[in-house]
Amino acid sequence: MSSQHVDTAPGSGPPARHVVVIGGGISGLAAAHRLVTAGARVTLLEAGxxxxxKLHRGEIAGAPVDLGxxxxxxxxxxAVDLARAVGLGDRLQPPATSTASIWTRGALRPMPRGHVMGVPAGPxxxxxxxxxxxxxxxxxxxxxxPAEVGDDVAIGQYVAERLGREVVDRLVEPLLGGVYAGDSYRISMRAAxxxxxxxxxxxxxxxDAVREVQAEAQAQQQGGPVFLGIDGGVGTLPLAVADAVRAAGGExxxxTRVLGLARAGADGxxxxxxxxxxxxxAVIIATPAWSAAELLSGESPAAATELxxxxYASMSLVTLAFRRSELGALPDGSGFLVPPVDGRSIKASTFSSQKWQWVADGSADLFVLRTSLGRxxxxxxxxxxxxxxVEASLRDLGDAVGLAARPVASEVTRWIGGLPQYPVGHVARTARIRAEVAKLPGLRVCGAAYDGVGIPACIADGQRAADEVLHQDHPADERRSGRGTMAS
Incomplete structure (x- = not known):
């Protein structure tokens, strides 16, 4: 038996590795958490x-709010599992109301049920x-x-050909386009x-395809809310994950801006x-595509070119706080979406004090709502x-719900380059990027630019990158464990 000391992760065979995670969004934090939980030594670098x-907790007029x-x-x-793992399980909270509207053709109209991201199963x-x-x-x-979708197709184009443009313009666009701040006539059906x-x-x-998806979802449905928030804001999740990483020894x-990335011989x-x-x-790059492209330009020009x-699309969030005594009556529900075809400034409004109990509890005499602009x-x-x-938002809110009060406070948050676009061919492009990156031992990429912009998708991608790094053989591991260079 060799007397050589091997620094191993608790409960695992491979030696502990030092992994640098570049990017401190939820994908990078999820990767770091996965790594330290497995016993790796982690250094996370965030330029900001x-x-x-885009998970950002803030305040307006002293009331806690999410600004992302x-x-x-x-x-x-x-996302739910990670929240529970970092001690937020008892703060998970469903929306106080699940009803919403679409402001179109001059009126607020109830959001219809029985659709798949805006694509209906019938009239x-x-x-x-x-x-x-x-x-x-x-x-x-x-x-x-019959229509062939081929390897991919723009969902707006396909739905318009099958069901007419009105379905796309009045329903698919505000729903699916809202998720990506994009144009559904460009968004990949295969990716989105x-x-x-x-x-x-x-x-x-x-x-018939919509009905099949609905039947599958109903068969798999296990009850419970479709969406969850967190008491105190979803913006508390990355902070709790960061605390957990630090507690486990992560740095x-x-x-701290990363200026360059290069192979260090065969060792890392x-x-x-x-x-x-x-x-x-090993290194995990969890930054937006343009930043990842710059970092990879020397070691993987092909991946950098694809990245x-x-x-990306940019958007602005306008958060407004009103005195309840001055507000007047607002419609019930969580807010409304606005189809771009209607030509309004805002694309959506969320009545935060009606949607989230924690917002209402944060300041009983205030009513908080927010609007989004841009795609x-x-x-x-x-x-x-x-x-x-702020004034553009107030004008549209006045037309939509009769809001006449003036806010006591406002906060404008600009998410420049906030949402990656998934046009036709995105899945194939992502596969090419990952294939090129995989040629470099000990390197992975993750984030919203690849397999989904939602929080669970970003967390899953960060965890996948961490798992692949942890389970990838590395020359330095072989020397530390005494295995030499023999392939396992």
Missing amino acids: GRLGG AESMLARRPE DALGALLSDEGLARIVREGELA VPRLFEAARRHPSLL LRTG WRVRTDSDTLTAD GTIE YGEEEHLHREDAEL
């Missing part, structure tokens, strides 16, 4: 002054949204010749709604920052003054 990326993402899909387990319950001609167009879908894409490949009728550095990687150079057995083609190809909002965006 805070952790969490405010909810997470509960039907996927990754039922759409009468308030669509014209008689639009409803009749859906009924005629069964008369159309993969279950519907696969069903559409099996059925000549899109309506988290903010205000050198990560050059604006203050020092780190050596690591450089990923486009792919519409960048003009980024150049307007905060006061202009």
Whole structure:
């Protein structure tokens, strides 16, 4: 038996590794948490002054609010499981109301049920949204010749061909386009709604494909809310994950920009920052695509080129606080979506004090709501003054719900390059990027640019990257464990 000491992770065989995670959004934090839980030594580097990326807790008029993402899909387990793992399980909270509206054709209209990301299974319950001609167009879908979706197709284009443009413009656009701040006539059906894409490949009728997806979802449904928030804000999740990583021995550095990344012989990687150079057995890049492209330009030009083609949309969030005594009555529900075809400034409004009990409890005499502006190809909002965006929001809120009160406080948050776009071919592009990166031992990429922009998808991608790094053989591991260079 060898007397050589091997630093091993608790309960695992491979020696502990030093892994550098570049990027402190929820994907990078999820990767770091997975790594330290497995016993790895972790250094996370974040260029900005805070952790969490688009998960950002703030305040308005003394009331706690989310200034970024405010909810997470509960039907996927990754976000809920991570929240519980870092001590937030008792603070998970469903929305206080699940009803919402679409502001279109001059009125607030109830959000219809029985659709898959805005694609309906039939004309039922759409009468308030669509014209008689639009409803009749859906009924005629069964008369159309079968349509092939091929390897991929833009969901807006496909749905318009099968069900008519009204369905896309009044329902798919505000729902799916809202998730990506994008244009549904460009968004990949395969990437954004993969279950519907696969069903559409099996059925000549899109309506039949929607019904199949709905039946599968109903069969798998285990009850409980579709979405969850966190008491205190979803922005508390990255902070709790960061605390857990630190408690396990991980090092988290903010205000640290990575300037270069290079192979360090066969032993690992050198990560050059604006203050020092780190050596690591492995590196996980959890940054936006443009940053990942810059970091990979020297070691993987092919991956960098592909990453450089990923486009992003920017948006602005306007958070407003009103005195309840001055507000007047607002419609019930969590808020409303606005189809771009209606030509309004705002794309959505969330009545935060009605949607989340923790917001209402945070300041009983205030009512907090927020609006969103901007999507792919519409960048003009980024150049307007905060006061202009507030006034544009108030004008639309006045037209939509009769709001006449003036806010006691406002906060404008600009998410520049906040949401990656998933155009036709995105899945194939992602596969090419990962194939190129995988050629470099001890390197992985993760984040919203690849397999989904939602919180659970980002967490899952960070955890996948960590798992692959942990289970990948590395020359330095072989020497420390005395295995030499023999492949296992």
